Amino acid sequence: LENHVVTMSARILNTEYIGNDWHLLRADMPVPGLGRLNVNSLLLTGEEPIVVDTSLAELGTAYIEKLEQIIKPSSIKWIFLSHVDADHIGNLRSLLEVTTESKILTSFLGFGKLMLQGFDASRIQVVEPGVEIFINGRQFKILKPPYYDAPETIGFLELNSKILFCSDCFGAVFNDEYSNIDEISDETLKAGLDNWIKVDTPWLKSSKKSWLVSEIHQIKSYDSKLLLSSHFPGKIEKIDRMLDSLLDVYVSISQDAGKELV
Numbered sequence: 147l148e149n150h151v152v153t154m155s156a157r158i159l160n161t162e163y164i165g166n167d168w169h170l171l172r173a174d175m176p177v178p179g180l181g182r183l184n185v186n187s188l189l190l191t192g193e194e195p196i197v198v199d200t201s202l203a204e205l206g207t208a209y210i211e212k213l214e215q216i217i218k219p220s221s222i223k224w225i226f227l228s229h230v231d232a233d234h235i236g237n238l239r240s241l242l243e244v245t246t247e248s249k250i251l252t253s254f255l256g257f258g259k260l261m262l263q264g265f266d267a268s269r270i271q272v273v274e275p276g277v278e279i280f281i282n283g284r285q286f287k288i289l290k291p292p293y294y295d296a297p298e299t300i301g302f303l304e305l306n307s308k309i310l311f312c313s314d315c316f317g318a319v320f321n322d323e324y325s326n327i328d329e330i331s332d333e334t335l336k337a338g339l340d341n342w343i344k345v346d347t348p349w350l351k352s353s354k355k356s357w358l359v360s361e362i363h364q365i366k367s368y369d370s371k372l373l374l375s376s377h378f379p380g381k382i383e384k385i386d387r388m389l390d391s392l393l394d395v396y397v398s399i400s401q402d403a404g405k406e407l408v
């Protein structure tokens with residue numbers, strides 16, 4: 147890295163309507179030496195609008211303006227935080243100021259970490275994997291994604307639309323810009339997943355193959371229509387293709403894959 151200085155240059159990208167009142171607010175940021183990483187936030191409009199994660203602080207007003215193109219940000223009632231890493235809570239303080247009646251939904255550890263950062267406990271409601279909540283006319287099953295970089299991480303299955311959100315899981319770092327998994331070759335998809343796993347969840351290579359296979363079966367059992375990652379360009383409709391690619395990447399990096407029966 148030249149002079150050991152890394153300059154961040156986050157970019158706001160397009161917002162994609164993904165159906166059933168869900169919007170994918172896309173941005174990206176550089177991962178030095180590897181390419182660029184998508185950073186997604188979600189918005190579900192309705193009676194009690196929900197934002198899922200709040201993108202990158204560097205975007206600031208550009209992120210709020212993207213929300214404004216769809217709804218009045220002051221009408222947002224829920225801010226679901228998958229975890230409290232900087233790339234997921236970048237605009238949380240400004241959103242809490244704009245949305246005076248909104249509540250944060252996060253896990254118990256997420257709550258603790260937010261308290262340590264000085265957030266107001268009265269604005270936080272704790273949800274844990276396994277529970278189902280009914281908000282904004284939708285039923286959400288809170289779950290733990292297969293792999294993550296922070297133990298407070300939660301995702302969800304939105305049961306009415308069958309949309310599965312898995313936070314950092316299924317993220318990928320690419321050299322080129324894509325808007326959909328269909329534009330990405332098998333080889334590039336696997337390289338992108340591999341890049342992100344090496345950066346974000348290097349522990350995956352030491353996990354048991356039987357564990358990953360059971361996690362993949364679990365994902366398949368949700369019978370979801372759309373898979374969303376915080377760090378993948380666009381929605382993922384071909385979920386089996388993603389799961390097969392993940393297993394291939396795991397086998398290529400695993401310390402266990404050759405030694406264990408599936």
Ligand SMILES: [Fe+2]
Pocket residue numbers: 229231295296314
């Ligand atoms: Fe993270």
Ligand SMILES: [Fe+2]
Pocket residue numbers: 231233234313314376377
């Ligand atoms: Fe992340």
